[in-house]
Amino acid sequence: MTASAETPLSISRRTFLKWSAVSAATPLLLHGDALLQPAFAAESANEMIIPTTSSLDCGGCCLNMAHVRDGVITRISTRTDAALNPAIPVMKGCVRGRAYRKYQYHPDRLKYPLKRVGKRGEGKFERISWDEALDITARRIREITEKYGPASRFPLLGTGNDGSSFHFPSLARRLFNCTGGFLPYYHSVSSGNTAAATSTVYGEVTSGSSLDTLLHSKLIILWGHNPVETIFGHTNYYLKQAKENGCKFIVIDPRHSDSAITYADQWIPILPNTDNALMDAMAYVIVTENLHDTHFLDTYCVGFDEEHMPEGVPDGESYLSYLTGARDGVKKDPAWAEGICKVPANTIRQLAREYALAKPAALLSGWGPQRHFSGERSARGSIMLCCLTGNVGKLGGWAGGIGRISRPTPARLPTLKNPVPYSINIMQWTDAVEDYTKVSVKEGLKGGDNLPAPIKMIFSIAGNYLMGMNPDLNKTRKLLEDDTKVEFILACDLLMTSTCQYADIVLPSTTFFECWDLVRSWEYGAYFILGQKVVEPMFEARHPYDWLRDLAKRLGVEEKFSEGRSQEEWARHLIDETRKKNPRLPDWEELKKQGIYYFDYPTPVIGFKKQIDDPANTPFKTPSGKIELFSKGIYARKDPQIPATPHYVPAWEGPEDHPLVEKYPFQVIGWKGRNGTNSCYFTHPWLQQVDVHTVWINPVDAMKKNIKQGDTVRVFNNRGALLIKAEVTPRIIPGVLAIPTGAWYKPGKDGTDLNGCLNVLTSLQKSPLTNGNAPHSCLADIGKA
């Protein structure tokens, strides 16, 4: 309830109800001023239907309708079939979108600013006023900055309701930039490994094509790609049409995902971390059966065979030399691969032939496999297969790798220039807390040889990364529990997430129904939706822009931070800025009515078409100007974990990591379920019913471990343990346990996680090429609890 400065026993001094008709009927205890208020004016109860969208970190960006009556959202509906624009299809709300009203009106919404009163992480908080919260925060910013400098301030990533043009974490960055800067991170934990790997081959990350090109594909391979559950832009719209057109689908995945159920003519289960063994054997079949596109390889690529190697590289280093065994005496044939990846040799032969003969064919690599220690290798391997079959730059083909394309986007609120020259890889932040002197250039530090200070302050706005999605949470927890290390943690969110539990100040944030935003589509779309403020923020929730503006006032930089604009005025300004490049963009009032704006863009877009059509005048952006199946840069590193050609190497915490695999014989992988957007909905009761949080285990393994369906099991390794129910299912390959990501960390008294949070098992191990995240390279054991 709303607090008042003084709360006398007299209820007439409370302000919950405005009295209009009571006179002096004073009950016994009432004494004090009677604050009788005039009658309220009756309000219109007409329902308004307002087009809007969510600004969660979700691939959908669906056009949803908020039905609003008397200041309350009464229901959510979504785009109708009649409103579909086939040129730029916009997704309809899925189970997640249909559950937004429940999310908005969740009784556990954070309601007031809170201050930690117990030990950090103990979960004890007390309500404070916004003024007190911001006064404390301003004081801590001043103290910590004075003592350690601006590079000690670390705003973390958003993974929840983190906005779009008003990107919530970037608003904090803007404030820090007004007051000396902050320590930035680079590397996307979603796709950073494949982004880096793709760049080593193509010289850039825009390796994708528009999805309408898939309507021309004869075969689509979804390799660790699960768009049915993740909702990856409007991928499903086109995959469904491709399926209806008769395109064949093969899904390669350790798990029989919903995408396999929906699309696959064939599911090929594979052990995690062994994708390159399968890729190598496919290449072996394709080459030995002369199904490869020699013209493509000879014209556009370096590194495939000995005749097309860069200068200065000794003989025997080409990919072909590796395949045939010329280098190490081992033929990378299907029988060899079967022993590693567990895909039967005949299946490999069939797969290789089908992929090589279906012209054109699209091999779409998901982002799950690249979150392994082997992820950079497999991302590069996928590109190798696309090149081997000449599917790059072709309508209906696909270039592999990250698959990103460039699309127009609306203007966003600028973060301003950061005066701090350093930046760290996201995987270095715990190092920068624990011992900043060990944060090295070799592991990703940029802008200098050493950090000038440890991380002493963390702002986590709209994200549960800190203590939910960061790997090795038990280690992270120990770091954060010591409040002499990170001296101040601020979290701002909608619910009391596990990250909020470790904050010193917790601030209630707004949902996407309670603020303005220009919400861009993911990757392949070319539109934005005006996220509309359809209701007032619940309780004392405030948009981060608003409270950061008040914080800026306390720090003496309010004008610089706000430029005199309110949140709505910024939204209007960003529309004006977007209109400068897009004159068709309607004015504010019209946009509020239509909700969505479609950018002009040519379609279809075919990745690298220019380079393929006109190689003489359009080189690739690599050092050689060609597709580098052999990377001289990587070769110079002499790191066996990341070879210059994209071939199989037994992975750290993979199935061949002896002797650890004898102790922890199961590989554990995570997946993003249809009921989650990162960790947003872990306490959403409906969505938890959509898919129950369980560990998937194959019946063969379950029998060995005497585990039955529904048993509570303990999954554990040397980093931690969790309790979870078992789902005994043939939908997961033997030797692998699969646990959905997104559970909120909840350690019990003995440290065992009670919510089944996968990240008590995962590791902070950095990937070999880019020092990125490899959480799904993870060995563990399982037993009945």
Added chain:
Amino acid sequence: MHPATSVQKNLGLTGWSGHGNINKLYTLGANTQSILKLRAQVYNLAHALTGSFPSQSMLSRIASSPALVVLAEDVEPVSMILEGAEACLHDVATAKAAEEDYNNLYMASQSLTAPLWESVYRDPEHSFFGDATWQVREWYGQYNLAFSNKDKEPDDHITVELEFMHYLISASIEALARPEKTDYARLCADQIAFLQEHLLQWAPQSFSMQLPHAKTALYVGTARLIVDYLPYDLSLLISLQNEVVQ
């Protein structure tokens, strides 16, 4: 048998040491106004304790209220509340523990053990702003009242509903003084209806859920007051209504 006692027996009230003073007042016949004032006092108390953590001066007024002291003689939860208030006034550690109790039970820094909004229990979606919220909003509207923060908070929080009951009781005290009893009868009927249609549909359940988690006398007493008193209040109201009919 006295009507109130009869209803009390029929309702099978437990955990209530007796209703001597209220019944005594009733027995005095002409003292309907006193009963109404006592009822108002109970709602007043519950309202004050559920709405926010009481200030020192509020605790002092609770502890020293002659009317509550009288009630406490027979109404055990009131007795607990008075003891709790007294202890908070004289012992800083107790006051701190009570405030922590309040924060845990009422302030939702975490997921609440027992949410304090009607629609969370009664709406099929178990969310804020369900049908019950709209219904109580209509109830308030019938008396030209509106929850001052209704755009930001649901109208069916326990404290707002208790305040509405208090409003109706206050209005009925005023109406009782007038020769024409139609308004008084309507106010009695509306109190019965609001209790039956709303507060009794969820509040005893909610505070029964909260009770095992309350650690201090102040809030054990508050929870028990709501669990025990609301059904009893209905019985009183029915008696009062019968009185009007007679």
